[in-house]
Amino acid sequence: MNQILPLELPNGISLEIKREDLLHPFISGNKFRKLKYNLLQAKSEGLETVLTFGGAYSNHISAVAYAGKEQGFKTIGVIRGDELGDKITENPTLKFAQDCGMQFEFVSREAYRLKTEPDFIAKLKDKFGSFYLVPEGGTNEYAIKGCEEILTDKDANFDFVCCAVGTGGTISGIINSALPHQKVLGFPALKGDFLKDEIRKFATNQNWELVTDYHFGGYGKVNEELVQFINQFYQQTQIPLDPIYTGKMVFGVIDLIQKNWFLDNAKILMIHTGGLQGIQGMNTILKSKNKTLIEVQ
Template identity: 75%
Template structure:
């Protein structure tokens, strides 16, 4: 499958708004995860690695994508999962269930130990237990991931004045910045609180035509509100485009709010990047149901 730009008819002739459907790239290796894994898989094969090992939380898009990519490309996969209490809860977690169905083996560790995941001692212990593996960082962001994300924009996208995307670890926006034209402005909408991502992004980018819009995290990573859920449901009903609540839903909400506030100059052509992550909706809906809150509709 391929992504394509879909026009969003917002009824405001002062702006032209499109969304790039990266969510359609692959049924299981979704959106930006497909881009991030592309060249890492090439290198893993070139190095004759047989196992991919990575890290993530209970509902991680990255964990599921690595499991699916491993199954499709002939790799064994290991997921180091944050939260040892999840050991006997896999059947209650749709993301982990699907990853296990793709053949992923889990290593559940405490949150305290998870904070040490980037240390050399921790990596050595993993190698002693699992042997030689190809290491993918949490979220998948590294130099090869950014190389893959640099392929999101094409020559057909040079007409846009603004390119907007959600930000998690900073890999996707770094790729977009590097492949954007100097005449374009890249806007990142962090799903997390805080400005620490700025320094992470600066390590990877060559251009200066970007900024982070930090007011649309809805309480922080993994947090949603009734306002956001209603927005996602209304957007889906109006445009037949489903948004995930952790990343793209927040970004699209932010862009439309900025348009309403006339933040963009008149005549602006705006492209939003749909980075996928729709698999996480089922898990989010389970949490919302437990709280007797409105759920995300996955049907028209």
């Protein structure tokens, strides 16, 4: 569903947002897309357990846990930070995943860096038996296939398609399905230029660019300006934005519009990739620092 934004924009520019966050109440946005073909593949291989990786407030962990519950898979989450093992009830994401039946394996940050190493995976198989492995963030060839379905024929009239970038999977699928006249703009939620190489592993076209000025200090980092923007945007549009991904992307797009970055009369589509479950965790952090909270329902 595309939604026209009730905002006054200069130079004849039109701006719409694709509400991927409304795809499913718990398997949100791009996570729904990424898991679709992965879970079909797990079933085709006859595997009953799905194992994946994530941090304390991971949208991916939350989505995998619910998808497993919904589709009859046992789920295992390898969680970054062994200190979190006795703090599950204090963490809304981990509590939700546990309530969905996910089993956790908490590991140190040092050990977590080895998550793609064969020896690390072998030890997990020794402990848990056979499983279908979904990488951190869910990005692999099956995820790209799912994300290629985000754009439809109804989106052919847009000049620019904009989305947040985490692991690079969502934007890769969008790049592959974008039309020749469309430019795909990615707004990384973390610092660093390494994402270009990750995207090139999966993206088949050259019609894209990363806009790296709106990460707000890095992954999971926010400031007062971003929180105030998210709250104001919700008041104006009744559309909630998460602070880790989509909120930063929407902030960036509107800022670029105000700076006359886009051509006159440009038609822009923003992809809302979901992740709203992360608001509660972010507000927990903001509250502990006596900062302004994200006020969306």
